[in-house]
Amino acid sequence: MTMTLGFLQSIGRVFLAFMGTAGRLSLFTISATSHCFRAPWYFRIIGRQMIEIGYYSLPVVGLTAVFAGMVLALQSYTGFARFSAEGAIANVVVLSITRELGPVLAGLMVAGRIGAAMAAEIGTMRVTEQIDALTTLSTNPMKYLVAPRLIAGVTMMPFLVFIADIIGVFGGYLVAVYKLGFNPANYLQNTWNFLEISDVISGLVKASAFGFIVTLMGCYHGYNSKGGAQGVGAATTNAVVSASILILCFDYILTEIFFAK
Amino acid sequence: MTDAPPKISLKNVKKAFGDKVVLDGVNLDVAVGESVVIIGGSGTGKSVAIKCILGLLTPDEGTIEIDGRDVLDMTPREREKLNMQIGMLFQAAALFDSLPVWENVSFGLLAEKRCGRDEARDIALEKMALVGLKPDIADLSPADLSGGMQKRVGLARAIAIDPSIIFFDEPTTGLDPIMADVINKLIVHVNENVGATALTITHDMASAKKIGDRIAMLYEGKIIWAGPPDDVDQSGNDYLDQFIHGRTTGPIKMAIRA
Numbered sequence: 001m002t003m004t005l006g007f008l009q010s011i012g013r014v015f016l017a018f019m020g021t022a023g024r025l026s027l028f029t030i031s032a033t034s035h036c037f038r039a040p041w042y043f044r045i046i047g048r049q050m051i052e053i054g055y056y057s058l059p060v061v062g063l064t065a066v067f068a069g070m071v072l073a074l075q076s077y078t079g080f081a082r083f084s085a086e087g088a089i090a091n092v093v094v095l096s097i098t099r100e101l102g103p104v105l106a107g108l109m110v111a112g113r114i115g116a117a118m119a120a121e122i123g124t125m126r127v128t129e130q131i132d133a134l135t136t137l138s139t140n141p142m143k144y145l146v147a148p149r150l151i152a153g154v155t156m157m158p159f160l161v162f163i164a165d166i167i168g169v170f171g172g173y174l175v176a177v178y179k180l181g182f183n184p185a186n187y188l189q190n191t192w193n194f195l196e197i198s199d200v201i202s203g204l205v206k207a208s209a210f211g212f213i214v215t216l217m218g219c220y221h222g223y224n225s226k227g228g229a230q231g232v233g234a235a236t237t238n239a240v241v242s243a244s245i246l247i248l249c250f251d252y253i254l255t256e257i258f259f260a261k
Numbered sequence: 262m263t264d265a266p267p268k269i270s271l272k273n274v275k276k277a278f279g280d281k282v283v284l285d286g287v288n289l290d291v292a293v294g295e296s297v298v299i300i301g302g303s304g305t306g307k308s309v310a311i312k313c314i315l316g317l318l319t320p321d322e323g324t325i326e327i328d329g330r331d332v333l334d335m336t337p338r339e340r341e342k343l344n345m346q347i348g349m350l351f352q353a354a355a356l357f358d359s360l361p362v363w364e365n366v367s368f369g370l371l372a373e374k375r376c377g378r379d380e381a382r383d384i385a386l387e388k389m390a391l392v393g394l395k396p397d398i399a400d401l402s403p404a405d406l407s408g409g410m411q412k413r414v415g416l417a418r419a420i421a422i423d424p425s426i427i428f429f430d431e432p433t434t435g436l437d438p439i440m441a442d443v444i445n446k447l448i449v450h451v452n453e454n455v456g457a458t459a460l461t462i463t464h465d466m467a468s469a470k471k472i473g474d475r476i477a478m479l480y481e482g483k484i485i486w487a488g489p490p491d492d493v494d495q496s497g498n499d500y501l502d503q504f505i506h507g508r509t510t511g512p513i514k515m516a517i518r519a
Contacts, residue, residue: 121359129355132317136349137369137422138341 028220035140035147042148049152053114053211054160060113061106065164068101069093069171077180086180090190093172098195098203102165103157104251107210110157111243115218118149119239122222123232131223146219150212157211158204165203202258209254210247217243266329268293268426268458269314274323275482276309283309284320285482296452296459298473300466300504302513305479307462308352311428314460315349316340327426345373348419348427348457352434354411356403362414363389363399369422388417392447409440416444420451427451429461433468445471466493466505478504480513 076092122145125131134141169191176182218239225235267290276284283306291297301307312318314325316332325332327343335343348369356365364371366388367381376384386396392413403411412432419427429448433441445468452459452472463469469476470490477487478501486498493505503511 125357128353129351130357132312132315133349133351133355133357135317136315136344136347137372137418138344139368139372140337140341 024224025220028223029216031142032146032150032216032219035142036151038143040143041151042144045144045148046151049149050156052117053110053152053215054156057106057110057113057160058163061109061160061164062167064105064109065097065102065168066171066174068105069097069168069173070175072096072101072168073172073175073180077176087190089176089180090172090182090187091194093176094169094191094195095199097168097172098165098199099255100203100251102161102168103203103206103210104247106157106161106164106207107214107247107251108244110153110160110211111214111217111240111247114153115214115239115243116236118215118218119222119225119236120232122146122219123225123235126223126225127228127231141223146223149215149219153211153215154208155211157207157214161204161207162200165200198258202254205258206251206254209250213246213250214243217246265293266326267291268295268328269460270324270326270329271310271314272324272326274310274313274320274325276306276313276318276320282482284313286323287479287482287484289477289484289487291458291460294452294456294458296448296461296472296474298469298476299460299462299479299484300464300469300476301462301479302464302504306482307479308430310479311349311430311460311462315347315428316344345369345422346425348422348424350412350415350419350427350429350432352430354403354408354415356411356414356418358402358404360403361400362394362403362406365403365414366417366421368418373422375422384421385417388421389414391420392417393443409436412436412444416447420455420457423455424457427457427459429459429463431463431465432461433463433465441465441468442471444468448472480504 072093073089076089077086080086080088080092122131125145131141131145134144173184173187173191176187177184221235221239221242222232225231269289269291271287271289274284274287275282287306287310289297289299299307299310309318313320314327314332319333332340332343356362357368360368363382363385366385370376370381370384371378382399386399389396389399394410394413394417398406398410403414406414412435416432419429432444432448436444448459448461449472451457459472461469461472470493473490475487476490476493477484478498479485480500486496486501488496493501496502499512502508503513
């Protein structure tokens with residue numbers, strides 16, 4: 001009897017903790033979002049964050065995209081060759097990159113690069129009382145720290161993904177033309193013909209949503225970190241892991257919304 | 262004292278974290294221009310008391326008034342306005358390491374848009390000179406400074422907004438005796454010449470006697486003694502005696518946890 005009770009208790013405890021976290025996260029999200037729309041805006045910090053997310057993430061996102069495009073071309077070629085559908089690989093590459101792999105891979109890479117950095121920076125500011133110091137200097141930390149990062153994430157991710165799309169398609173082109181012997185003009189024609197504007201737009205909307213998720217997770221875990229260096233480390237891990245899971249989860253949900261008819 | 266309401270007034274302030282009661286009904290009035298020092302052992306809730314006054318923590322019970330106004334009832338905007346006249350020196354300085362020293366000092370001025378960046382830099386250099394910092398460190402990152410210098414930068418930041426109330430959290434901890442005395446003199450200077458009301462928490466008795474008009478001892482979440490520094494040595498209070506002489510025997514039992 002006591003064993004069953006203990007078992008149920010532990011389930012209940014986990015459930016309550018989960019509900020508590022969900023509630024805190026919701027409140028944080030609402031408060032952070034509302035601060036994005038209310039003055040004052042710290043343009044200097046927004047600008048710095050935009051450069052950090054949009055510009056300095058370019059090499060790592062570009063590299064990911066080029067290899068994703070290359071491997072897609074190679075894989076679909078070997079797969080499609082079995083039923084002589086090699087001609088379709090241009091479509092496969094461009095659709096997978098713009099709809100899925102561009103935003104998802106960029107989102108995951110940015111989660112590792114930016115989400116972790118944000119959690120570590122804000123977490124350190126929390127444990128060294130810098131966030132308290134902000135409050136005493138009549139500066140709302142949600143406005144000063146969180147809102148600029150959210151704004152930068154939401155606005156810069158689509159640009160980043162747009163560039164990643166182009167680089168990814170180019171990667172597929174490289175493999176198709178120089179390794180698999182496709183005619184360059186034909187390949188480009190195929191890429192272009194089957195691409196619809198909605199494919200790109202849906203990918204960019206996803207990118208924006210992922211930018212929100214990554215920066216929100218980085219800020220939330222950093223903001224609520226406690227307990228010195230270890231706490232900051234845990235916050236960083238949690239920021240990356242939760243952002244990655246949420247990206248994949250929302251990727252499905254958004255795809256469902258866009259394309260399920 | 263006059264009829265004017267006390268600058269800071271704590272009435273029956275209680276705060277607990279889970280089961281652990283930290284403040285158990287603190288009552289304290291600080292008059293305008295007065296310098297009060299709260300002493301007490303580590304972990305007796307001194308920092309919690311200050312954080313409650315600053316609005317960083319919300320007490321479970323009781324009222325806190327500044328200039329006769331209940332700060333717990335304030336809207337966030339009013340609270341922000343009030344913070345404009347409060348300076349705070351944090352224990353570990355809590356400087357913003359993403360900003361150079363001068364921007365740290367003038368952060369409050371810039372946040373409140375009291376002046377442009379050029380003027381803010383001039384004011385920052387002026388305040389830095391007040392605490393004995395040379396202008397050549399103005400563009401360094403706070404991480405490049407020694408602990409004592411960081412503390413002085415923190416002090417410069419706290420006084421840069423010309424506050425009418427200023428809080429010091431362990432201002433002399435971690436400083437050599439000479440630097441500690443420099444900081445003590447600065448605090449006295451800020452208190453007397455600028456006319457700011459000061460509330461300091463410390464366990465450095467030498468410092469407490471130098472900077473305090475009044476000393477209050479916090480023990481087990483209550484103020485158990487308060488009086489002028491001259492009375493500290495013959496208070497007849499066993500707790501206070503034990504604390505100021507740093508004896509291990511006496512009514513205060515140090516909970517030594519495994």
